[in-house]
Amino acid sequence: MTTKNELSFLHRFVPASEPGRPPLLLLHGTGGNEDDLLPLGRMISPGSALVSPRGKVLEGGMPRFFRRLAEGVFDEEDVRLRANELADFIADLREVYELPAPIAVGFSNGANIAAAVLQLRPEALAGAALFRAMVPLKDAPSADLTSKPVLITSGTSDPIIPAENAKQLAAQLQADGAIVQHHMLPTGHGLSQADVTLAKAWIEKL
Ligand code: MLT
Numbered sequence: 001m002t003t004k005n006e007l008s009f010l011h012r013f014v015p016a017s018e019p020g021r022p023p024l025l026l027l028h029g030t031g032g033n034e035d036d037l038l039p040l041g042r043m044i045s046p047g048s049a050l051v052s053p054r055g056k057v058l059e060g061g062m063p064r065f066f067r068r069l070a071e072g073v074f075d076e077e078d079v080r081l082r083a084n085e086l087a088d089f090i091a092d093l094r095e096v097y098e099l100p101a102p103i104a105v106g107f108s109n110g111a112n113i114a115a116a117v118l119q120l121r122p123e124a125l126a127g128a129a130l131f132r133a134m135v136p137l138k139d140a141p142s143a144d145l146t147s148k149p150v151l152i153t154s155g156t157s158d159p160i161i162p163a164e165n166a167k168q169l170a171a172q173l174q175a176d177g178a179i180v181q182h183h184m185l186p187t188g189h190g191l192s193q194a195d196v197t198l199a200k201a202w203i204e205k206l
Pocket of ligand 1: 073112
């Protein structure tokens, strides 16, 4: 039996204040930390339990969830290793905090690792809200994502993520059986009020 101190990621845990709300796994972007997305989690699903780990990979001192070779060019061996490590952490935290499988809520690099977890360890997550996500693995294995809800929001003027790439991710997850909602928003890489509004409405219908 894993104990809280043995959990393998530095993280914040906020217990649920409303029973029945889905637990959220909050995954920050490059240079973020475990505090970043707590306000977002509270906004999109008030009363949910929140678990927010800090990425273990450092790029020039900035925490991330996997290594990249350049912007948008990923070290896919590391993506695989880190996605499995995160899925193991999820299994352990569920035991420690007595939670059902969480919904991942990821921004940018956090959204990309969440997409990789869906493709490599689908059992780890009940679904995912992916803000500014891109394809994490060129040759992802096909996963059984039957009926898993996935929300993807992309920015039409995002300088980091080409719209086509985000559409490809949506298509891959849909082909694996996920129920994908993909929204292209008139914005850039940063989060906007529209992301929050869409995610809140999406979670309420789960
Ligand atoms: C990534 O590295 O995951 C993406 O390029 C997004 C980012 O974190 O900048």
